[in-house]
Amino acid sequence: MTDDLIRRGLSRRGLLQTTAGLIGGSMLPAMPAFAEDKPAIGTYPAGVSGSTAFIGISVPRTGTYAVQGEDELKGYQLAIEHINEGHDLIKKISPKTSKGVLGKELKFGVADSAAKPNEAVQAQQRFISENKAIMITGGTSSAVAVALNKLAQREHVLFVCGISGSNDTTGKDCVRYGFRQNFYGQTAAAAIGPVLVKQFGKNKKAAYLTPDYTYGHTVTKSMQDHLATAGWTTTTDQVAPLGAPDYSSYLLNVANSGADVLINVNWGHDAVLSTQQAKQFGILDKMKLVVPYQVPFIARETNGLMQGVFAATDYWWTLEDKFPLAKMFNETFEKKYGYKPEWGAENAYISFAHWARMCEEAGSFYPPDVIKTYEKGETLPSFVGDVHYRAEDHQCVRPVVIVRGKMEKEMKGKDDYWEVIEIVPGEGLMQPPGAFGCHLGDYS
Amino acid sequence: MISWPNFVSQLFNGLALGALLALISSGLTIIYGTLGVLNLAHGAMFMIGGYAGFVAFQYTDSFILAVLAGSLFVMLLGVVMERTIIRHFYHRPHEDQLLVTFGLGICFVEIIRLIFSSQSQLVPPPAMLQGITNLGFMFYPTYRLAVVGIVAIALGALFIVLYRTRLGMIVRAGIEDSVMVDSLGINVYRVFMVVFGIGAMAAGFAGIVNAPVVSLTPGIGDDILVQTFVVVVIGGVGSFPGAILGGLIAGEIISVTSMFNPGYAYVMLFAAMALVLVVRPHGLLGVQGRE
Numbered sequence: 001m002t003d004d005l006i007r008r009g010l011s012r013r014g015l016l017q018t019t020a021g022l023i024g025g026s027m028l029p030a031m032p033a034f035a036e037d038k039p040a041i042g043t044y045p046a047g048v049s050g051s052t053a054f055i056g057i058s059v060p061r062t063g064t065y066a067v068q069g070e071d072e073l074k075g076y077q078l079a080i081e082h083i084n085e086g087h088d089l090i091k092k093i094s095p096k097t098s099k100g101v102l103g104k105e106l107k108f109g110v111a112d113s114a115a116k117p118n119e120a121v122q123a124q125q126r127f128i129s130e131n132k133a134i135m136i137t138g139g140t141s142s143a144v145a146v147a148l149n150k151l152a153q154r155e156h157v158l159f160v161c162g163i164s165g166s167n168d169t170t171g172k173d174c175v176r177y178g179f180r181q182n183f184y185g186q187t188a189a190a191a192i193g194p195v196l197v198k199q200f201g202k203n204k205k206a207a208y209l210t211p212d213y214t215y216g217h218t219v220t221k222s223m224q225d226h227l228a229t230a231g232w233t234t235t236t237d238q239v240a241p242l243g244a245p246d247y248s249s250y251l252l253n254v255a256n257s258g259a260d261v262l263i264n265v266n267w268g269h270d271a272v273l274s275t276q277q278a279k280q281f282g283i284l285d286k287m288k289l290v291v292p293y294q295v296p297f298i299a300r301e302t303n304g305l306m307q308g309v310f311a312a313t314d315y316w317w318t319l320e321d322k323f324p325l326a327k328m329f330n331e332t333f334e335k336k337y338g339y340k341p342e343w344g345a346e347n348a349y350i351s352f353a354h355w356a357r358m359c360e361e362a363g364s365f366y367p368p369d370v371i372k373t374y375e376k377g378e379t380l381p382s383f384v385g386d387v388h389y390r391a392e393d394h395q396c397v398r399p400v401v402i403v404r405g406k407m408e409k410e411m412k413g414k415d416d417y418w419e420v421i422e423i424v425p426g427e428g429l430m431q432p433p434g435a436f437g438c439h440l441g442d443y444s
Numbered sequence: 445m446i447s448w449p450n451f452v453s454q455l456f457n458g459l460a461l462g463a464l465l466a467l468i469s470s471g472l473t474i475i476y477g478t479l480g481v482l483n484l485a486h487g488a489m490f491m492i493g494g495y496a497g498f499v500a501f502q503y504t505d506s507f508i509l510a511v512l513a514g515s516l517f518v519m520l521l522g523v524v525m526e527r528t529i530i531r532h533f534y535h536r537p538h539e540d541q542l543l544v545t546f547g548l549g550i551c552f553v554e555i556i557r558l559i560f561s562s563q564s565q566l567v568p569p570p571a572m573l574q575g576i577t578n579l580g581f582m583f584y585p586t587y588r589l590a591v592v593g594i595v596a597i598a599l600g601a602l603f604i605v606l607y608r609t610r611l612g613m614i615v616r617a618g619i620e621d622s623v624m625v626d627s628l629g630i631n632v633y634r635v636f637m638v639v640f641g642i643g644a645m646a647a648g649f650a651g652i653v654n655a656p657v658v659s660l661t662p663g664i665g666d667d668i669l670v671q672t673f674v675v676v677v678i679g680g681v682g683s684f685p686g687a688i689l690g691g692l693i694a695g696e697i698i699s700v701t702s703m704f705n706p707g708y709a710y711v712m713l714f715a716a717m718a719l720v721l722v723v724r725p726h727g728l729l730g731v732q733g734r735e
Contacts, residue, residue, distance in 0.1 A: 061562075062557075062562070062662075062663060063663060064661075064663075066557075066562035066661075066663075067561070067562045067563050067564075070561075070562065212707065238706060239706065239707060240706055240707075241707070243663075243667075245658065245664070245667035245668065246461070246657075246658055248457050248460075248461075248588075248657075248699075249454065249457060249698065249699050249702030249703065249706055249709065250702065250706050252450060252453050252454055252457060252702075252703070253450065253702075253703065253706075255453075255583075256447060256449065256450040256453075269562075269564055269661055272564050272659065273564070273658060273659055276566065276659055277657075277658075280585040280587070280588070280657070281576070281583075281584075281585055282576040282583055282585070285576075297563070300563075301563060301564050301566075301659070303566060
């Protein structure tokens with residue numbers, strides 16, 4: 001190591017200073033100057049000076065993403081409950097957790113973002129200034145996630161992202177204070193692309209339905225790029241606003257585009273409505289449907305239209321057959337809320353559990369220390385196997401689950417909508433660090 | 445490239461959307477024209493019509509009963525709303541009316557969300573209207589074609605009530621001069637109650653008829669409310685024929701613009717509204733000088 005440092009140009013004097021610093025650092029816990037080592041930053045230490053630590057949660061409870069937002073909220077609430085009581089499931093993810101995080105009970109506030117960035121930012125700003133939130137979360141819309149990324153960096157408060165599918169969230173809009181657990185456009189396309197080519201063949205014509213914001217544009221672009229390598233072309237890309245009340249005009253353009261495959265990038269209720277209307281216009285009778293980034297809820301709400309449809313997702317409850325932690329999670333969740341947890345709940349729970357572990361391992365809520373602990377890239381347990389966070393862009397490297405909608409005769413129960421056909425490891429799916437223009441900001 | 449089948453199918457789409465907007469707007473404009481109340485809860489009543497019909501469908505499995513239940517429930521709701529709340533606001537400033545109806549709309553949405561959650565609910569069209577119809581030159585969803593006919597019948601019925609009955613005569617006279625009608629010994633307030641009920645019913649009927657086209661969510665009335673107000677302004681505030689004309693124009697503008705660039709559909713709609721306001725400030729068929 002010494003040779004390596006000297007090769008990089010470190011002088012003898014510098015080396016001596018570094019060594020002295022390391023020795024001094026090891027003695028710090030016993031020294032009164034400790035507090036000065038962690039100067040006040042963001043809501044630290046004010047937010048954790050008492051017996052509690054506050055988390056600001058903003059999820060869409062109204063609007064087109066309301067169903068997913070409610071599921072996500074339940075995941076957060078269960079995670080906080082488990083952390084506060086030191087539940088066995090949390091201990092398996094964060095072994096040092098006893099009760100609370102670093103002995104402090106977690107409190108939280110919830111605000112309805114309605115999937116609108118300005119509402120989410122206002123709510124979180126309030127949680128930060130009035131409640132001294134030590135961590136904030138939100139998403140379900142990538143526009144919200146990107147806005148909260150910027151807020152987190154500006155306020156120096158950690159942002160543990162909720163669902164966000166845009167490449168930009170840990171791409172060009174990445175920040176030092178933001179972390180994302182779930183998969184995104186690039187990884188979705190890289191995982192489902194080969195499956196589609198294998199299933200439908202090369203040189204196909206695809207029509208896209210794209211929601212008009214960062215999530216939609218980046219997912220569509222990633223899908224087009226990946227499928228172009230197999231000769232797939234785009235006949236039309238119909239871009240609709242988030243929460244469009246009616247998709248018929250867009251679908252008429254799709255119906256007349258001569259495409260073989262309809263790739264519906266919409267999400268939440270937008271995906272449900274556009275798919276139902278695609279059926280009304282006879283599009284699903286002449287084109288194959290693909291939903292590259294989807295929430296399992298869509299199967300229930302579209303009432304059979306997902307049968308045989310390929311999709312990429314973060315989580316599906318039958319993964320419990322393969323992953324014991326998923327089984328534990330499903331059981332506790334269903335006992336409390338009466339239904340199988342969906343992707344939002346899984347993402348919420350595991351994101352909080354990872355954050356709790358990072359704080360425990362850092363031994364402090366001091367944000368730069370917690371961030372650096374994430375950036376070690378340590379292997380962490382999750383409900384879909386071992387994962388780690390990539391230091392360069394703070395994206396969790398985790399598998400993408402490819403599912404196919406079960407036909408009615410294949411379903412073994414009312415919640416048995418999807419067959420997991422592949423769990424694609426995360427490593428090979430991600431773009432090189434910095435390929436999407438990520439420049440993490442400062443620690444302080 | 446725009447093919448002519450695509451163009452014609454978009455025109456059909458515009459007709460279906462326009463017919464629906466015309467029906468909802470006619471309820472709104474009748475209420476405003478007669479009572480002078482701008483009912484911002486009208487979108488919520490459209491939504492409730494859908495949900496009331498959905499519940500009836502769950503129990504009866506009959507689309508016709510669902511339409512009846514959705515319409516009558518919202519009519520009843522309108523009457524109760526008028527008797528208990530709205531009538532206290534007839535002589536209050538417009539801002540008060542807007543705020544109270546807006547607040548009611550929010551309450552209705554949250555109550556529905558509490559009962560049904562945010563998950564979307566679907567009412568299937570009647571079996572004979574399911575599927576696609578081959579019109580020779582294009583394929584089009586059968587139910588959407590039927591919607592145009594159903595709405596046309598509903599508008600015709602509304603026309604008969606307004607223009608061929610004594611009640612309609614009083615309502616139209618009330619639109620022109622409610623003080624004069626009152627002085628003729630007609631209980632204007634009882635008429636107002638009926639008018640509010642009829643206006644609400646138009647929204648409720650549209651809500652359940654539209655349910656098979658656009659699945660139900662608690663927020664479904666929000667977008668339609670904005671479009672409905674644009675329709676009323678284009679057609680002329682308080683004008684029943686204006687609501688029909690405005691609805692059809694709005695439907696075609698949204699649909700045809702969507703063929704070229706869907707993102708500009710609402711831009712063109714509002715541009716058309718601005719143009720109408722510049723050329724004819726009282727709307728295409730509105731009465732000049734009316735407050």
